[in-house]
Amino acid sequence: MGAFRAIVLRDLRVAFRRWSEVANPFVFFAVVVALFPLSLSPSAPELRSIGVGVVWIAALLSSLLALDGLFRNDAEDGSLEQLLLSPVPFGVTVLAKIAAHWLVSVLPLVLLVPLSALSFRLPASGLPTLAFALLLATPSLSVLLALGAALTVSLKRGGAIIGLLILPLAAPLLIFGTRATDFALHGEPVAGPLYLLAAMAAAAVSLGPPAVAAALKVGLE
Amino acid sequence: MGAFRAIVLRDLRVAFRRWSEVANPFVFFAVVVALFPLSLSPSAPELRSIGVGVVWIAALLSSLLALDGLFRNDAEDGSLEQLLLSPVPFGVTVLAKIAAHWLVSVLPLVLLVPLSALSFRLPASGLPTLAFALLLATPSLSVLLALGAALTVSLKRGGAIIGLLILPLAAPLLIFGTRATDFALHGEPVAGPLYLLAAMAAAAVSLGPPAVAAALKVGLE
Amino acid sequence: MLQTSAVLRGESLEVWRGERCLFEGLDFELASGGLAVVVGPNGAGKTTLLRTLAGLAPPTAGRATWGGTDVRSLSPDARGQIAYRGHLDALKRELTVVENLEFYRALAPRAAPLEPLLDELALAHVADVRARYLSAGQRRRTGLAALRLAGAKLWLLDEPTTNLDAAGRQLLADWVRRHLDEGGLAVIATHQPDLFAGRPAVVIEL
Amino acid sequence: MLQTSAVLRGESLEVWRGERCLFEGLDFELASGGLAVVVGPNGAGKTTLLRTLAGLAPPTAGRATWGGTDVRSLSPDARGQIAYRGHLDALKRELTVVENLEFYRALAPRAAPLEPLLDELALAHVADVRARYLSAGQRRRTGLAALRLAGAKLWLLDEPTTNLDAAGRQLLADWVRRHLDEGGLAVIATHQPDLFAGRPAVVIEL
Amino acid sequence: MKLPRWFHQLGSPPYVYRLAERLSPWLGWSGCLLIAVGALWGLFGAPPDFRQGEVYRIIYIHPQTSYVGMMAYVVMAVAGAVGFIWRIKLAHAVAVSAAPIGASFVLCSLITGAIWGRPTWGTYWEWGDPRIMSQTLLLFLFLGYLALRASFEDRDKADRVSAILAVVGVVNIPIIHYSVEWWNSLHQGPSITRLDEPAIHASMLVPFLIMVAGFTFFFYWLLLNRLQGEIVERERDARWVQELVSGGRP
Ligand code: HEM
Ligand SMILES: Nc1ncnc2c1ncn2[C@@H]1O[C@H](COP(=O)(O)OP(=O)(O)OP(=O)(O)O)[C@@H](O)[C@H]1O
Ligand SMILES: Nc1ncnc2c1ncn2[C@@H]1O[C@H](COP(=O)(O)OP(=O)(O)OP(=O)(O)O)[C@@H](O)[C@H]1O
Ligand SMILES: [Mg+2]
Numbered sequence A, B: 001m002g003a004f005r006a007i008v009l010r011d012l013r014v015a016f017r018r019w020s021e022v023a024n025p026f027v028f029f030a031v032v033v034a035l036f037p038l039s040l041s042p043s044a045p046e047l048r049s050i051g052v053g054v055v056w057i058a059a060l061l062s063s064l065l066a067l068d069g070l071f072r073n074d075a076e077d078g079s080l081e082q083l084l085l086s087p088v089p090f091g092v093t094v095l096a097k098i099a100a101h102w103l104v105s106v107l108p109l110v111l112l113v114p115l116s117a118l119s120f121r122l123p124a125s126g127l128p129t130l131a132f133a134l135l136l137a138t139p140s141l142s143v144l145l146a147l148g149a150a151l152t153v154s155l156k157r158g159g160a161i162i163g164l165l166i167l168p169l170a171a172p173l174l175i176f177g178t179r180a181t182d183f184a185l186h187g188e189p190v191a192g193p194l195y196l197l198a199a200m201a202a203a204a205v206s207l208g209p210p211a212v213a214a215a216l217k218v219g220l221e
Numbered sequence C, D: 001m002l003q004t005s006a007v008l009r010g011e012s013l014e015v016w017r018g019e020r021c022l023f024e025g026l027d028f029e030l031a032s033g034g035l036a037v038v039v040g041p042n043g044a045g046k047t048t049l050l051r052t053l054a055g056l057a058p059p060t061a062g063r064a065t066w067g068g069t070d071v072r073s074l075s076p077d078a079r080g081q082i083a084y085r086g087h088l089d090a091l092k093r094e095l096t097v098v099e100n101l102e103f104y105r106a107l108a109p110r111a112a113p114l115e116p117l118l119d120e121l122a123l124a125h126v127a128d129v130r131a132r133y134l135s136a137g138q139r140r141r142t143g144l145a146a147l148r149l150a151g152a153k154l155w156l157l158d159e160p161t162t163n164l165d166a167a168g169r170q171l172l173a174d175w176v177r178r179h180l181d182e183g184g185l186a187v188i189a190t191h192q193p194d195l196f197a198g199r200p201a202v203v204i205e206l
Numbered sequence E: 001m002k003l004p005r006w007f008h009q010l011g012s013p014p015y016v017y018r019l020a021e022r023l024s025p026w027l028g029w030s031g032c033l034l035i036a037v038g039a040l041w042g043l044f045g046a047p048p049d050f051r052q053g054e055v056y057r058i059i060y061i062h063p064q065t066s067y068v069g070m071m072a073y074v075v076m077a078v079a080g081a082v083g084f085i086w087r088i089k090l091a092h093a094v095a096v097s098a099a100p101i102g103a104s105f106v107l108c109s110l111i112t113g114a115i116w117g118r119p120t121w122g123t124y125w126e127w128g129d130p131r132i133m134s135q136t137l138l139l140f141l142f143l144g145y146l147a148l149r150a151s152f153e154d155r156d157k158a159d160r161v162s163a164i165l166a167v168v169g170v171v172n173i174p175i176i177h178y179s180v181e182w183w184n185s186l187h188q189g190p191s192i193t194r195l196d197e198p199a200i201h202a203s204m205l206v207p208f209l210i211m212v213a214g215f216t217f218f219f220y221w222l223l224l225n226r227l228q229g230e231i232v233e234r235e236r237d238a239r240w241v242q243e244l245v246s247g248g249r250p
């Protein structure tokens, strides 16, 4: 467990070299959100109707932005080899790195849900569900993207191709997520989609890391 | 001029050899554009009215995704130094790299416009304008993004902070672009905003590279 | 044999790259206290061999074993007995020297204290400088510090003298000698074999 | 003096990094055919000095001039007379050896032919291998090929012998000698000065 | 390029420090005085607006903060440019000092505007209103500038890199100003800053202008104070600073 903590902390350090940088994801998200209304002819109902979608897209985007370096940096500076050779089980290492990625790129959005809701005039009723759905869906998202990243680290052509298919795989997550939130906004029962998200999360977090680890091992050969 | 061609060709080559990363932004664009309607309670008129804006933002964000390696890769493997020291004027080099980036990761977005139109049920009448407006707006966008990449070249992966720096500056492009398209959809004259976009492009392409070059020189010290 | 736990063995190792065979039928055995020096022209396959021994890349044929088990399927703590240092320094450029090393300490099973190492390597005055600002040699020295921290039994070193000044090379040679005296093993790929000429060594010519 | 066009001069150069002064009041002059060897322990400032001479980094005080003009404000073709090779190989890992070198040829004002170089450097058989698959030494050799292609008058070489095997080091030494005989200049930072001991040289001790 | 002597003097930290020390009290007091007068006049002297009644009196705060915010950005950009071109560290110091102040003024502009919006437009905030958006983006520009600086630890580098950003960002200023004319904004068009005679009665105009002057002085007062701090921070190793902190005069 000590190793797990060490890896997470290290990745967080690298991401937020200086404390001021912790603010970046938040401001960035604010900017992205600000862009949408700019590009629309403003009128409240529309804004509300897109709000949910925007939040989810922002989530996807910032995970993708943070993702770029997830494994490639470590692979290129040689530290991934060291991690692979270290006595720490590689699955744990991978899980730690994914966790760090999630903390860096997604958690801020969850914390920002109230703001976004406010700026899109979402009724308060929907907020808890939105936040909860994000919390449930994004871990699976991180795992999926990590798998994609691992595959593209591989020098082998095949890996690269599969890597491309990962992003579309994220679609169901987004769909169910927005579903749940929409339901909540219209006061319908949200349990269904949420259960689905939870199930996916469980599956991803348990099955994902070994797959990622395997992909990386191949990639490093 | 020979150098210009050489640099563009080289960057294109590199891009196509690591195409799995190059392709990611398009997948993102496709996913966003395809999924967004699903996140709404579907009703054609509303879809249409937001469609334009979403397409533009998707284009903006996905080119942001494509950007990170623009200068950093060259900076980290030392070839940017060599380019800076080469007899080729650095402004030309920068322009060439921007051009390559635009060809690889922005131009194809224009080709995806029909798809987006489809998913937002945009009337065919608007498409040419949409595509044309994108063609006019994206060069300025590339220059802006290049500036962001240059400003952060000596930092670690730029990602969020680049967006934070550049998106505010990109807002005007977004505004005029969407307006042009909206006009077209409503059959109003589109010349005005298009001229503005063209003017911006001219300004960006002429004034931008020196700024980018300056930023890179500082970054490499 | 006794104490197979600390024996590195290559069994008719063969590796192809592209269309070329880098080496084949490579057999050798290294027991506690043993040193193997890998020499050969650029592109001969030294790095490839070391990566194979580390279990990073599978050989085309044959196998490498540590303590009798294939290096590709070692138990975690058996892996903890092997330390590999390649051409790359495996440092995070955003982290300071200390932060980098503390990280590797956290991964190592039985970690040595840090300060004496920094002094020994003349890194004390840059302890809090980010790796990105270090000079090439300082980076290499930090990598060597990480090697020591791992407290491994088998050292796989790929051109460890790269970028080191005379003092650094001498220090490294001493380390290796001491490591071997303490019963450790070392496989070193280098273009300056004379540096390690001090003692009997298996010379692997590629 | 005559033919200032080919004179490299350092005028009371001073560079600080962090809180430390790497060097100060550094004066030297190198005329056509002159060789300067920069030596010093790891972290002394050799790389920094070379980057300063190349005009990549501004000195804290003083200035470096090539042919009388500050290296930070050289005309394009004056810059074409200077070639700098640092710790990095400046190769695109996605491109093959030939593609990489052809690119640098396209940038050079008067480019030399490629094939003989590849043979001389024993790179012919990997000409079409991507740089990412090259061995460390092969990568370094490719970098040296690029140096030759630039056809520059002033060579600034930072530890050029890194990763080179004995043959490679010898070849490099010969190149430098020939380059100087042809009236070129060279500033070389190295930890093995004896390799270039052949001829009189300005030794810059940091 | 040949530069006049005063220009070089402005490059000398101790000189500027003393200059700032001498100027800032004047700026500070006159600023406060003007603001006080303008506020009293505006709140009690000036007649209520025939349409908006009393609410309109925010006009004595809101536009001023808006102007000053924009001015602050221009100051920052110009200083940055000067510092970059002539490598004058002090100019960079000015730019850095201006940034947080400008950001705060823009924030005030946004808040006062929002407050004013409630009674007049029936909403605090309107996404998509060009004036509001462009002003908000100005705030983001300030924040981006600060964030960029924060992510460099080498100050010299931070200075020059962020200067480039500041200069490029200037394009946003005209956009803010003309946003109301280029797009149909809720925000009213220029009623004071119009070339022909202002569209507002003198009895309101005078306190308005007094407030403008007051806020401007106030801004420069803040700027000089921050500048002094910045200079001391940058020159902490210099002898004159040592003397300064040890009680001596520079
Ligand atoms: C959050 C909302 C608002 C923002 C961001 C905002 C922003 C600005 C800015 C940037 C200026 C300076 C314009 C320039 O220098 O050209 C300005 C001026 C002004 N604003 Fe606002 N404003 C807001 C709301 C309002 C409201 C609700 C009113 C009153 C109905 C108002 C009345 C004015 C007036 C009278 C001026 C001076 C016009 C002039 O320049 O001549 N503003 N505002
Ligand atoms: N930001 C910084 N803070 C502190 N020290 C720094 C900083 N940047 C550079 N340095 C120091 O400046 C020196 C740079 O030296 P340089 O890279 O020129 O060394 P070198 O002589 O090339 O050494 P080597 O032989 O290892 O290549 C190093 O000691 C490094 O620690
Ligand atoms: N995909 C490939 N196609 C062709 N050749 C390859 C490929 N991958 C590796 N090689 C070759 O295999 C060899 C790898 O050798 P290795 O890196 O082990 O050399 P080395 O002995 O470490 O050399 P150096 O002393 O330069 O480090 C190189 O000659 C390289 O060209
Ligand atoms: Mg090797």
Ligand SMILES: [Mg+2]
Binding pocket: C135, C136, C137, D046, D047, D048, D087, D158
């Ligand atoms: Mg060096």
